[in-house]
Every structure is written in C-alpha cells, then in structure tokens.
Amino acid sequence: MSNTINLYPLSNFTFSTKESQPEEDPSVAARLQRLQNNYEDYGMRHTVEGVLVVHDHGHPHILMLQIANAFFKLPGDYLKPGEEEIQGLKARLDERLAPTPGTAFQFTEQHGIDNDWEIGDCLAQWWRPNFETFMYPFVPAHITKPKECKKLYLVQMPERKVLAVPKNMKLLAIPLFELYDNAARYGPQLSAIPHLLSRYNFIYQ
Known part of the structure; x- marks a missing residue:
C-alpha cells in the first residue's frame, strides 16, 4: 500500500445516531473473567480495531468512541472463532458505526452510505x-x-460517509497532538498512534 494517504475534512462526514449498544461486561473484572472463560473454550482471543483518520484545520484527527464520558476506544471488537481478520473488522465497524438497515434511505448514495470499509x-x-x-x-x-x-x-476513509453512533457513546475526533505522549489520559495503545502514522504522507483534500 502507498505511504501517501488522502485525508478528507471532518465536515465531509454525516453523523447520525442509532440504538444504544451496552457494554457486554459491567466491570473490568467481569471482562477479564469472560476473557478467561473464552480462552478455556477457544484459546487466544483475536481482536481487531480500526484507526479512522480524517483532518480538521489541516491536522490529522482519529475518530474514537467515548463511553461514559470517560473511556476512549477505537471502533472494533474481538473476532468470532475462525473469523477472518479483514472481513471481521468490516463487520465490527458496521456494528459500531453503520446506519441501521431501514434508515439508509434517508441518505443519498453521494453521502457514502454504500461505501465499503477500505x-x-x-x-x-x-x-x-x-x-x-x-x-x-x-x-x-x-x-x-x-x-x-x-x-x-x-x-482509509472515503471522501464522504455516513456514520451512525450508538446513543450511549460519542464519536470524537481526537487530534494527533492531543494523543502524542499522552498515555496518562489515553493509555499506551492510543497514545502510540501518532508514532504509528508517522511513516505516512498525508494529502489534505
């Protein structure tokens, strides 16, 4: 894949809401317990998450979900046993951010309702x-x-796309300068994203 990437402005994207998606686990302890139960049944868990990059005022921003006004995460989730990574990630992105079937008619094709995830x-x-x-x-x-x-x-975000956010979450555009060296707020995985993207040349459309 080319190291040159087109970034489109945040204002190009249409945001709507859809039904809430409660977290599967009420606490961190419950999540780790479910991980252990699944490990005993299926072995190592495979998780996939997407780094969705747009720009605002000529600076790259990452689209992140915020849960309970505190917890940030990238869109994505764990794969089902035997599920292929790329198709699994597309399915997880649809679950999190695609408009609900039946509401799509509200948006025209030029808004990017039918764009597959690249x-x-x-x-x-x-x-x-x-x-x-x-x-x-x-x-x-x-x-x-x-x-x-x-x-x-x-x-790779297209020029336009409709993103539907669960009502119990927010979709925020976090600038790279906010993430950089900010593990105290975002954790080591998210604060490492500016390093991971440093090898790309961004073209601001």
Missing part, C-alpha cells in the same frame, strides 16, 4: 500476556501462551 495496513499488534489489563507491543520472553492479540488496522 482496510489498509496493519499498524500494530498488542499482546495480553495474562488475564490482566496490561497489554504490550511484544510478547514478553517468559510468556508462551498469550491470552489475546489485538491488531490495529488503518482504515
């Missing part, structure tokens, strides 16, 4: 060594069976 490079892999919150961009030397592998993929 999945680009795999930007990073993060590994969860144990049933804990910590993830690393490498497998620690003493770990032979990591519990989760999360891959971040660049998603």
Whole structure:
C-alpha cells in the first residue's frame, strides 16, 4: 500500500445516531473473567480495531468512541472463532458505526452510505500476556501462551460517509497532538498512534 494517504475534512462526514449498544461486561473484572472463560473454550482471543483518520484545520484527527464520558476506544471488537481478520473488522465497524438497515434511505448514495470499509495496513499488534489489563507491543520472553492479540488496522476513509453512533457513546475526533505522549489520559495503545502514522504522507483534500 502507498505511504501517501488522502485525508478528507471532518465536515465531509454525516453523523447520525442509532440504538444504544451496552457494554457486554459491567466491570473490568467481569471482562477479564469472560476473557478467561473464552480462552478455556477457544484459546487466544483475536481482536481487531480500526484507526479512522480524517483532518480538521489541516491536522490529522482519529475518530474514537467515548463511553461514559470517560473511556476512549477505537471502533472494533474481538473476532468470532475462525473469523477472518479483514472481513471481521468490516463487520465490527458496521456494528459500531453503520446506519441501521431501514434508515439508509434517508441518505443519498453521494453521502457514502454504500461505501465499503477500505482496510489498509496493519499498524500494530498488542499482546495480553495474562488475564490482566496490561497489554504490550511484544510478547514478553517468559510468556508462551498469550491470552489475546489485538491488531490495529488503518482504515482509509472515503471522501464522504455516513456514520451512525450508538446513543450511549460519542464519536470524537481526537487530534494527533492531543494523543502524542499522552498515555496518562489515553493509555499506551492510543497514545502510540501518532508514532504509528508517522511513516505516512498525508494529502489534505
């Protein structure tokens, strides 16, 4: 894939809402317990998330979901056992951000309602060594069976697209300068995104 990427302005995109999508787990402890239960049944979990880049005032911004006015995450989720990564990521992006079937008629095709997700490079892999919150961009030397592998993929945004956000979440455009070196607020995975994107030349449309 070319290292030159067209970025389109945030104002090009149409935002709507759809039904809430409650989190599967009421707490971090419950999420880690479900991860452990799934590991016993299926082995290591595979998670895919999309890095959606737009620009605002000539600076790259990443589209992120904010949950409960506090918690930031990239759109995506874990794959079902045997599910292929790219198709799985497209399905997870649809679940999170595609308009609900039946409402699509409100938007014309020029708004990008029918645009498929264009999945680009795999930007990073993060590994969860144990049933804990910590993830690393490498497998620690003493770990032979990591519990989760999360891959971040660049998603090439089209010129226009309709994005429908669950009512219990916000979709925010976070500038790279806000993410950079800001693990205290965003965590090590999200604050690393400016480094991951530094190899690309952005063309601001």
